[in-house]
Amino acid sequence: MQTAIIYNTFYYVAKFRIPLIKALIEDGHSVVVLAPRDDFITDIQSVGAEVVVLPDMSSARSIVLNLFPTLFLLWFSLRRKKVEVAFSYTIFPNLVTPWIAKSLKIRCYPNIAGLGSFIVRRPNLGTKILTAAYTLSAKISSGVFFQNSDDRADLGMLNCSRAVLLPGSGVDTSRFSPSSNRLDDYDYGLINIVFVGRLLRQKGIIDFIQLSEQVFQADALPESVKSRVRFTVVGERIDTEHEVNEKLDAAISSKLITYGGIVPPSEMESVYRAARFFVLPTTYGEGIPRTILEASSMGVPCLAYEWRGVRDAIDDHKSGWLTDPGNVSGLAERLIDALLLSLSEYRCMAEYARGLMIRRFSEDIVIEQYKAAVRNI
Secondary structure (H helix, E strand, O other): OEEEEEOOOHHHHHHHOHHHHHHHHHOOOEEEEEEEOOOOHHHHHHOOOEEEEEOOOOOHHHHHHOHHHHHHHHHHHHHHOOOOEEEEEOHHHHHHHHHHHHHHOOEEEEEEOOOOHHHHHOOOHHHHHHHHHHHHHHHOOOOEEEOOHHHHHHOOOOOOOOEEEOOOOOEOOOOOOOOOOOOOOOOOOOEEEEEEOOEOHHHOHHHHHHHHHHHHHOOOOOHHHHOOEEEEEEOOEOOOOHHHHHHHHHHHHOOOEEEOOOOOHHHHHHHHHOOOEEEEOOOOOOOOOHHHHHHHHOOOOEEEEOOOOHHHHOOEOOOEEEEOOOOHHHHHHHHHHHHOOOHHHHHHHHHHHHHHHHHHOEHHHHHHHHHHHHOOO
16 A cells, blocks of 8 residues: 655654654555655665655745645645555644545545644634644544644544544654663762753743752752752754853853753664653643653653643653643752652652553554554554
């Protein structure tokens, strides 16, 4: 069976969907990936998928300028390739692919990996129109994959039988597995508190910097522990985030933060392996943060805000800690408690986090849902 994956960048296909592509090909299906050109086309081709290069979708302006060529190329490619099942991702492909698929009598399954901050955090006429368009596209689809129940409710599909709730993008629990000697120096070694993500305000980087300030100033934390704590940031700087970059530079200069730059996805295990705790105070409109799944799978307890998607991936006080969005002081209190855990208490939490990922968030669970869609179960 010919299947298609439609994205706004080959990079995200390479980062998140290679295991799915491999699984579909191993089952005897052909796969074609449609996305705008970038450096990751060869990654897709190397696993046996065809590619079709779409016009640029990097901004609202480019989408508008390329609207009709994109729509025609999508329609023409799906028809010429005789695609029978299409999986779309990200807002623009999710909006248009169901209509094109319907015209070609192709089964289509949009993946709602978060509604985006534009919809989640800016309620106005524009977001209402966009949400309505999203809802219409979702409702004419053969089925819709969601990553959290909040998004499913926002699109009015909470009780819809075609709306399937996935455990995020899943995590490769074999690859992201705990190291046997990770805690050998638990009582005397470095305590690394790690943030991973694009350095956007809504991803929580400013809150993470404020968290480091509060922890280092906390009277409740003994100096013997405080002297071993290091806060590490890994991720891509965004040129337009001027306030974030200024605060990060100041925090680096004052030794509050260590900046690790951009780490390739293939090397992320080393980041989590060096972490005692993972912190992501995000209020971004995403499905389930992949970084929380990866860290937890490696037995690293996570601290975060009680936010859509995040609450699905962390069992409060079992695999990590949750606190109210924007409450940096509450996050600091929980981190201080975490830093005072004994080794046996920490091991229990780390093992629970790892077990939770195996039981509920394994990549295999996600892939099986896609296979069922292809088989039309």
